[in-house]
Amino acid sequence: DTGVSQNPRHKITKRGQNVTFRCDPISEHNRLYWYRQTLGQGPEFLTYFQNEAQLEKSRLLSDRFSAERPKGSFSTLEIQRTEQGDSAMYLCASSVGTSGLHNEQFFGPGTRLTVL
Amino acid sequence: DAKTTQPPSMDCAEGRAANLPCNHSTISGNEYVYWYRQIHSQGPQYIIHGLKNNETNEMASLIITEDRKSSTLILPHATLRDTAVYYCIVRVGGTSYGKLTFGQGTILTVHP
Numbered sequence: 001d002t003g004v005s006q007n008p009r010h011k012i013t014k015r016g017q018n019v020t021f022r023c024d025p026i027s028e029h030n031r032l033y034w035y036r037q038t039l040g041q042g043p044e045f046l047t048y049f050q051n052e053a054q055l056e057k058s059r060l061l062s063d064r065f066s067a068e069r070p071k072g073s074f075s076t077l078e079i080q081r082t083e084q085g086d087s088a089m090y091l092c093a094s095s096v097g098t099s100g101l102h103n104e105q106f107f108g109p110g111t112r113l114t115v116l
Numbered sequence: 117d118a119k120t121t122q123p124p125s126m127d128c129a130e131g132r133a134a135n136l137p138c139n140h141s142t143i144s145g146n147e148y149v150y151w152y153r154q155i156h157s158q159g160p161q162y163i164i165h166g167l168k169n170n171e172t173n174e175m176a177s178l179i180i181t182e183d184r185k186s187s188t189l190i191l192p193h194a195t196l197r198d199t200a201v202y203y204c205i206v207r208v209g210g211t212s213y214g215k216l217t218f219g220q221g222t223i224l225t226v227h228p
Contacts, residue, residue: 004159033216035216041220042203042218042219042220042221043160043218044218045215045216045217048215056215091159091160093159093160104162105160105162105216106162107159109157109158109159110159
């Protein structure tokens with residue numbers, strides 16, 4: 001399977017704990033996106049990477065959240081001191097990085113986080 | 117990016133055409149209309165996009181009104197596997213890197 005993969009698929013943690021999610025994009029894609037989706041809502045943009053550079057962060061991404069893409073391949077999203085409001089599906093997407101407008105984003109299956 | 121308005125839910129009989137409307141009355145001249153869908157427990161999937169001309173691909177057709185203030189996604193022969201949340205997204209072209217702004221979408225239920 002050469003699609004976007006995310007691990008773990010499910011994570012249950014206690015409030016105050018740190019969690020880290022991993023996203024492996026499609027191999028030739030140099031753009032990588034993180035979104036968050038709560039129940040009944042559409043996904044919300046969190047942050048975006050072009051290769052290893054993090055080029056935009058949403059105001060939704062508080063200082064408890066940090067994302068990295070150290071070698072321009074896989075990415076990690078870490079949430080420190082989790083809160084119950086962080087419970088959501090965290091989606092990763094990737095796309096090619098040409099100058100074209102219509103680079104289709106390919107989404108992974110998501111990591112569902114539950115904070116108790 | 118312009119805001120979109122979609123009905124919260126729609127039903128369609130299997131084998132019939134599903135017509136999903138989207139209003140984007142504040143769309144700008146350089147904004148494109150995109151459709152994605154999200155099947156339960158999966159990430160969103162790209163369907164189609166257009167600027168002002170009607171578009172068709174193997175999945176669907178996109179009809180954009182002449183004033184570009186609304187559009188309709190057409191699934192010509194809906195199947196049970198088309199049951200999903202459908203998102204209409206309007207996004208600036210040009211040098212945009214492609215951030216997608218999702219609304220709440222339309223829940224399409226295809227029934228036998």
